[in-house]
């Protein structure tokens with residue numbers, strides 16, 4: 055491997071990117087568009103969530119509170135239950151996502167101490183919905199009287215529901231604004247990186263085949279690995295630039311908190327870029343037409359990343375078989391890492407497993423890409 | 433790097449075969465090229481010229497046979513062969529979205545021309561191609577002749593001892609073609625071995641050796657002078673008349689007419705002198721209402737030899 059050749063290719067590729075409108079649009083404009091579209095467009099905020107109520111007191115106060123729930127656009131009360139067994143059955147059968155239970159001493163406590171508790175029983179297996187629902191319940195209760203508290207309880211499908219108590223604070227703190235955007239944006243970053251990276255590189259080899267320049271290039275002593283490195287270096291730089299842009303945009307425009315370490319972010323982003331660029335390069339080497347290659351690149355990155363990475367649809371809610379498939383979707387690891395970095399403030403050491411998985415992926419893809427194209431016409 | 437012994441030929445090809453599926457594009461071709469000489473591949477479309485050149489550059493794997501370039505077996509060590517060759521593909525393949533200088537610097541980098549001598553080599557290439565003052569023009573904006581000369585300039589940046597030029601002058605104006613051949617000759621004088629393919633018969637005269645190729649077969653391998661002395665098996669007559677098509681359809685297949693072909697505004701006829709004479713022909717044409725402007729016996733050109741040999745090699749075996 056010769057640095058001189060790698061540099062010659064990298065310089066050439068950079069000049070070509072600079073003069074190619076399409077590449078520039080993908081590299082510079084698409085991240086911005088995607089951020090806006092996905093940041094504003096996709097909202098997981100819940101409307102008219104089916105709920106059951108269990109009013110243990112049956113007083114004027116409790117009825118008034120339930121009317122509040124009914125009036126709220128977040129909830130629709132679909133059934134009134136008579137006991138906890140019914141509550142559990144309703145949750146288990148997915149008839150409703152949460153049960154609002156008003157304790158028997160609701161009014162008593164309210165008049166005694168000026169504060170009382172409302173229980174929210176949620177299906178804890180649906181993290182995301184439960185969290186958002188609990189947050190909404192809190193806001194409804196807040197609207198009823200300033201000092202009502204919501205005590206959340208989760209069921210994981212286990213019969214011992216009482217022991218499955220989930221602390222509201224604990225469950226919700228990593229997304230305290232209960233803004234579904236905070237939950238989405240870190241995943242959007244992954245989506246953008248995957249799409250931009252694979253789309254740009256999917257063109258590099260196929261363009262040379264289409265324009266006939268490849269025939270001359272492969273008649274020279276250049277090595278396939280030199281071609282790969284030289285071609286991917288400029289795209290790596292663009293990817294990193296886009297990553298910085300996404301971070302700045304997320305934090306300063308969408309006000310998504312970033313709590314983790316920047317080093318961890320850039321380290322894992324590098325790994326992810328290696329995988330994404332390598333995949334795009336592999337596609338480009340396999341498919342000799344630009345249009346075909348870019349379509350496959352979109353298919354291979356956008357689809358699994360948007361559906362199976364857990365960026366918007368929590369993986370633990372997927373059927374077991376699909377959950378198994380997500381382990382193959384490399385974006386899954388990056389999304390996990392991004393969400394932890396943004397919302398939980400985890401460090402690299404907490405993320406050992408997804409980082410390792412991405413590292414292995416990066417090595418394998420780089421290895422394959424290095425020998426992806428043959429210096430042959432037949 | 434292997435030093436080639438002085439007497440060793442630059443290229444040795446033995447029974448080279450290339451099949452695409454069950455189609456044989458190159459059929460048992462053998463030849464040798466002396467160092468410093470120019471060999472011209474002459475043949476109609478689809479003859480297999482490009483396929484042979486690509487095999488010699490290690491771009492296609494031969495189905496059978498052996499190719500030794502610069503003393504190295506191409507099949508065994510294509511990478512080393514690639515250090516020793518320069519290649520101009522049939523389709524223009526420099527980067528159109530790069531400038532003249534950027535292309536030259538790119539190939540200088542790819543061929544690892546030392547940085548101390550690269551500027552001088554680039555200057556030489558620019559001067560050779562007549563591109564002074566256009567160093568910063570995008571290559572896609574250049575006219576054909578310039579593009580071809582620049583492609584040649586890029587191919588010789590690393591001073592390869594062997595050059596493969598696949599139809600370097602196709603689609604270029606005659607003045608540029610002539611200039612290009614001057615360049616080829618000066619390279620050859622410097623000891624560079626040149627393999628060049630062409631459609632233009634007149635260019636064949638510039639080569640030391642002509643390889644006549646048709647349908648994957650090597651029909652002749654000799655100097656232009658020897659080739660022109662070939663016995664065609666009859667006398668060659670040229671007839672100039674206004675309606676060439678009519679003349680051909682009148683005479684084709686007639687007794688004594690061995691071969692007939694249009695050459696610009698004339699018809700070339702290969703005739704059996706015992707059966708057909710000029711006088712007799714002129715009479716026949718005039719009777720048919722075709723006025724003859726000029727008729728006479730001519731020396732065969734490479735073109736005539738080519739048409740005759742290709743005709744004999746065609747499936748019909750008749751006129752070409």
Ligand SMILES: Nc1ncnc2c1ncn2[C@@H]1O[C@H](COP(=O)(O)OP(=O)(O)OP(=O)(O)O)[C@@H](O)[C@H]1O
Pocket residue numbers: 452457475476477478479480481482483484522
């Ligand atoms: N990759 C390929 N697959 C199948 N057939 C091919 C392939 N490359 C060339 N051929 C066929 O092999 C034959 C020889 O092609 P080649 O390009 O060598 O001819 P050529 O003499 O260079 O012709 P031209 O003057 O048109 O360039 C043609 O019939 C062509 O269709």
Ligand SMILES: [Mg+2]
Pocket residue numbers: 481482483522598599
């Ligand atoms: Mg050809």
